[in-house]
Amino acid sequence: MAKRRNRGRAIDGVLVLDKPPGCTSNEILQRIKRMYGAAKAGHTGSLDPLATGVLPLCFGEATKFSQFLLDADKAYVVKAKWGERTDTSDADGEVVERCSTDGLTQAALLPVLEQFTGEIEQIPSMYSALKHNGQPLYKLARQGVEVERPARKVRIHSLELLEFDATHFSLAVSCSKGTYVRNLVEDIAAAMGNLAHVVELRRTQAGPYTLEQAVTVETLSQVLDSGGHKALDELLLPLGTSADHWPELELSESTAFYLRNGNPVQIPGAPVEGWVKMIGPNQEFIGVGEVLDDGKVAPRRLISNSN
Template identity: 75%
Template sequence: MSVGRRRNNGRKVDGILVLDKPGGCTSNEILQRVKRMFGAAKVGHTGSLDPLATGVLPLCFGEATKFSQYLLDSDKAYVVKAKWGEKTNTADADGEVVERCATDGLTRELLESTLPDFRGGIEQVPSMFSALKHKGQPLYKLARQGLEVEREARKVHIVQLDLLDFDTEHFSLFVACSKGTYIRNLVEDIAVAIGNLAHVVELRRTWAGPYVESQAKTVEVLSETLELGGHQALDQLLLPLSSSVDHWPCLTLSESSTFYLRNGNPVQVPGAPLDGWVKLIGPDEEFIGVGELQDDGLVAPRRLISNCN
């Protein structure tokens, strides 16, 4: 190998895998495992799930990493099961119980009457056991050192909040919410609102942005696919890059508009919306990236894939 030549660290793989994350591992741990299975050079995820959590975790391969931020910013949904009468230092079953209380007087009607207060816009103070950073250090690392720092409340939006199941030991909720929502905090706050304690014992993400649970592939399915068909078979499980923004307005460009956009120039596109973000399709019906409407009505390129013509 000549001096200065970069070592090949993996295959060029482009696309999105909807992974069914297993419990008991971090999002990064399972990402690295899947990356090795694919032999891929570049993979990123679109928002961490707690080690306890399972479910939809979109993984972006290669060029798809350019669009991971839009998935990170999207709404998500969860089914959460919580245990009454106990508070833990992490707000979930992975932590240590720090406080207990009686569960006498809890009723389904009492819980249901409290839920409307947590729908719509609410504020949350992030847990010390979160990935938010304080002076460059993740809060959870500080928490493990026994340290606590002041955290500002953050505004989030609870799109949907429904009670699925209830008894005096556990309750289960369906939650659809904006990015940055901490389900552990939500469970704790709901319990406190009715004079009790609770922590998360099960958490499953059922959708994230445009991706739903039925699309998710388990690690076991990936392993079987690799064994039977190798990398070629695994690649067939990837969704196209465009799937990350399929819910956006779509504009089809002429050959000349595509050329100018590819060179960083805003263009006029007939039928474009007045504002917002758009999915861009080239003259050969290939996905070329995303753009944003400017105040002057022109479409400006924002993220373009590099392998389009």
């Protein structure tokens, strides 16, 4: 009889990882999952191998809320090089076109940045994780295949110019889900009559999580070596932090009972629309809900111990 495989530890919480360069989000997820010996874990949206910064990893019950973090707003600091376009739109690719950078000025760039603030349309790069007939676009691109990609609407909340010279420029970008910063850089350069590609990309925020909360792989290794799994677990943030960017509602015992049984309820002080974080009568995190057209709050994701 075959020995039953150890499925790992049942742990719940969110780790805000400072993703290192040179690996995919899934590769680093699997590495951290092994370090924790966790039974269940998932990430909250891909970062390119070149990119670093905030990558929330969800363990156990927290995976129920990973989609909401995937859909949340993001913030980045990006550095781009003028005068060159690459096949991947970043420094990991091959240069396919060059142009002169003569005449580029900061004064000309600032009004262009204003044009790209607000709702814009982007055509996703072939080097993205979007799928065509079940196949990731980046895999098709590596095979030399290009397919038509419909434009997608995204929102750029703010664009701040951090640095500018004749060879590079850096931006702080706050944006909606689905924004491709590589495409944004190329489009800004095109509006300047020039070319550009990303050389550095660092995510500074994902939903409620920021770089200040992020932990490096090196720190995790040191903590594991010195304190084992117990010490690692202390770095996990509570499940409820995944909904900290939404209004919080405190429930009475009866209201919590009905919500736990899947019933929409009327809650005093609830917003008129959108998503809410729900806190039980003992200040415990219950889950998240959505305000319906009639003003009631419907449960959308509940943690298991609230059932």
